[in-house]
Amino acid sequence: MASRFKYALREAYGLLADIYITEEAALYANNKNNHGGWVSARKFEITHKHVESELVTSFILTPVDGKAVIAHKLGQYIGIKVKPQSAEYEAIRQYSLSQKSNAKNYRISVKKECQPKPGVVSNYLHSLGQGARVELYPPAGDFILKNEATPMVFISAGVGQTPMMAMLQTLLSDNSHQAISYLHACENSREFSFKEYLAQQTAMHPQLKTFTWFNQGGEECDFTGLMDLSVLEVSLPISEGVFYLCGPASFMAYVKGQLLDLGVQSSNIHYEIFGPHQAL
16 A cells, blocks of 8 residues: 555646646747747846945846847846856746836846855855856746735835835836835845835825835834834725735735735735745
8 A cells, every 4th residue: 555655646736847847848939939038048248237235236248149038027136147156056046026027127136145044145146347247047936916906005025125116116107197115124124125215206206105124224214113004994995905015924924914904905915035936
């Protein structure tokens, strides 16, 4: 009996692997056939760097071959392959795309990981200057902004801002008139990325409202401590809004619990956890 079970289990795993391989091959083929698409790794150059905060720097990545890049869906990420000098092997990491699609280049915004120990790839990327080359894999991921005309609420912590930037940029550039709430939590003002951009956009677009929580407090934030959504209950579109969450798993679970307690439908909550995907 045990041997038959093991054989059936191997058969099932083999069938599942074949399904994934077939689907992955189809995705690659479809990607290659789209305008600007490619398969496997492709060489890109860092054509601009911009410091967003104490720990986060944005990189504009432009293809070395001068050709177009495939349009990415808002919220997707790209894989980047590098060979840090301190590493024995090449390393691949995934970073969310942090700007709207433009067919010319991509932008990633990378947090320099320092604790509990320095991140090999993130620190290496921060050390690179304009003109340095890396290899990228095509955009992927299913944390995607849906085409809805309902009020939008973006909630993030730390570097979880990055996919929100692509979503927000696109909505605002499309002259969308839907109400948008942007809620962000971080340790302090030094770690608050994109604050100049958010301030400019809030001043230009009356439909955009921004709220910030700094765990350590300070004059530049709206609230101190952990994100408490009850203070915004009357301002949030509880019944009709769509909520996008991104950040550490503990933050996501904490915020999702609050939203459910406030009466937000689970189907209106979409999230992306930085790290291995898991249910909240």
